[in-house]
Amino acid sequence: YQRLGLPVVVHPDRVRAASQLRARYPEVDVLLSDDGLQHHKLARTIELVVIDGARGLGNRFCLPAGPLREPISALSKMDFVLVNGALANPHPFMPQMHWPVAFELGYLCDLHDEARYPIAEFIEQFLSASEGRATALAAIGHPERFFDALRALGLTLETYPLADHQPVPTEVLAHLGQLTQPLLMTEKDAVKWRERKPAWHTQSGQVFAVCGHIPLSSALVDSVLTLLDERSKTAS
Known part of the structure; x- marks a missing residue:
């Protein structure tokens, strides 16, 4: 929707x-x-x-x-x-x-201000300082497929695979708030994130949904x- x-x-x-x-x-x-x-x-x-x-x-x-x-x-x-x-x-x-x-990556959406970034622009603007390092979270049926798609872009990931539909554990959520590198998640996970943003998510550039489509x-x-x-x- x-x-x-x-x-x-x-x-x-x-x-x-x-x-x-x-x-x-x-x-x-x-x-x-x-x-x-x-x-x-x-x-x-x-x-x-x-x-x-x-x-x-x-x-x-x-x-x-x-x-x-x-x-x-x-x-x-x-x-x-x-x-x-x-x-x-x-x-x-x-x-x-x-x-x-096959799912194809398209762009990334900032979950604070809803700004959209093409992949190359996102990497240049948000990952150049961290040398391509990011955190990825997925609560879907096969999280590794999502992580592999991001690695194929040349990203170095700290990953948090969760069970399908699993809420983010409190201790994981607290740890994510201490990281300086961007957090990436699926569009599916972004729906729940928008509904229950943690207190530490207060500005743009912190959390992104990876958006795409299946041709x-x-x-x-x-x-x-x-x-x-x-x-x-x-x-x-």
């Missing part, structure tokens, strides 16, 4: 969320549900699944014994399978037709839109 200004509803019950969104924004005709596959009561027109290329299907077990939220057999029912990053270990259960995608091939976009149009006509 902060990036695109599109209507967003958050609720553990996806059916209620969809109903609320449609009631509040009747002009909306396409709903995207994050983590919606396992919410079987929610009707869907198209199903897409995203697989981490580095970790693949893991041990092929569902939570809590493994990383999967649905059995592997569900892959055969998906309309589109997207692989985030290079697929390290191709698996016979993986559909032959899958689409590679989608025109072939993938065309395929999704074509299928959506076909099924919408059938449903109506």
Whole structure:
């Protein structure tokens, strides 16, 4: 919402969320549900699944014994399978037709004044004094992917990997406030940071969100839109 200004509803019950969104924004005709596959009561027109290329299907077990939220057999029912990053270990259960995608860094946003800096400008202005050293924090599913992307820019990092959605521990937060080098985090983590800024975050140049996007091939976009149009006509 902060990036695109599109209507967003958050609720553990996806059916209620969809109903609320449609009631509040009747002009909306396409709903995207994050983590919606396992919410079987929610009707869907198209199903897409995203697989981490580095970790693949893991041990092929569902939570809590493994990383999967649905059995592997569900892959055969998906309309589109997207692989985030290079697929390290191709698996016979993986559909032959899958689409590679990759996150690309774009700019950094100062979480004090919301100023935006292209990567090269940020490094020159904020990291030249520290010789490219920065602190990075991530509470996402695979923090190392985020850290590796920053290291690829030539940064030397002190890292704080946290579990997905994990709040920043009090002792870590206190330590971060004593550092002189910039703190970098994902856009996902920045949402919570904006809501609960620590007392020491009082000026620009201290904390930044690393922003980017995932370019989608025109072939993938065309395929999704074509299928959506076909099924919408059938449903109506």
